[in-house]
């Protein structure tokens with residue numbers, strides 16, 4: 001079987017096999033449904049089920065997207081970690097409006113999240129930073145994320161410099177590195193169904209409570 005045939009087989013596997021959206025009660029929160037779907041994605045064997053796209057906008061309104069890893073979530077939002085001097089962080093500082101996207105193709109599921117970002121506390125960022133492997137901690141110091149690389153050697157030299165500098169004891173948590181929390185105000189769950197008659201359910205937050213409605217596919 002060719003790679004293309006295998007991929008098509010996986011994609012059509014969901015057709016008609018995928019379950020419809022569960023019946024939701026009026027007080028189901030999108031976080032509860034997210035948890036069910038995220039657990040399904042983890043069980044499905046998808047590589048990096050926590051990978052999600054983050055879209056930000058620059059001052060001209062030009063959107064840009066990139067993948068990051070979801071590290072935490074609860075009713076307050078969805079957390080990822082990055083360099084606070086990176087392109088995405090500059091854009092999020094200037095414009096806190098943000099969109100996240102998950103796609104788990106074997107499950108024929110997509111989740112779209114729209115909201116605003118805020119930085120998590122220094123302590124939370126430091127705790128997570130120190131839970132990472134040492135190489136990633138030193139790498140965070142070495143990388144001037146999103147800046148132009150002067151030469152191929154620049155990064156290697158910076159990595160060697162910080163490996164030596166932090167050869168003893170704990171690697172300090174850099175000021176310029178930490179987490180963003182995406183506080184959602186709209187979340188859409190998309191379940192692929194046969195004949196392109198997909199299920200879409202949207203949650204919208206108004207006055208601290210969530211309303212639900214469905215959309216045509």
Ligand SMILES: Cc1cc2nc3c(=O)[nH]c(=O)nc-3n(C[C@H](O)[C@H](O)[C@H](O)COP(=O)(O)O)c2cc1C
Nearest residue numbers: 051066067068069080081082083086087088089146
């Ligand atoms: C699967 C995947 C996961 C990633 N996870 C992260 C992450 O958690 N944090 C991060 O800063 N970059 C992550 N990256 C790299 C980003 O996609 C991106 O290249 C980097 O953050 C710089 O983006 P920016 O220049 O737009 O700020 C990941 C890339 C991939 C493909």
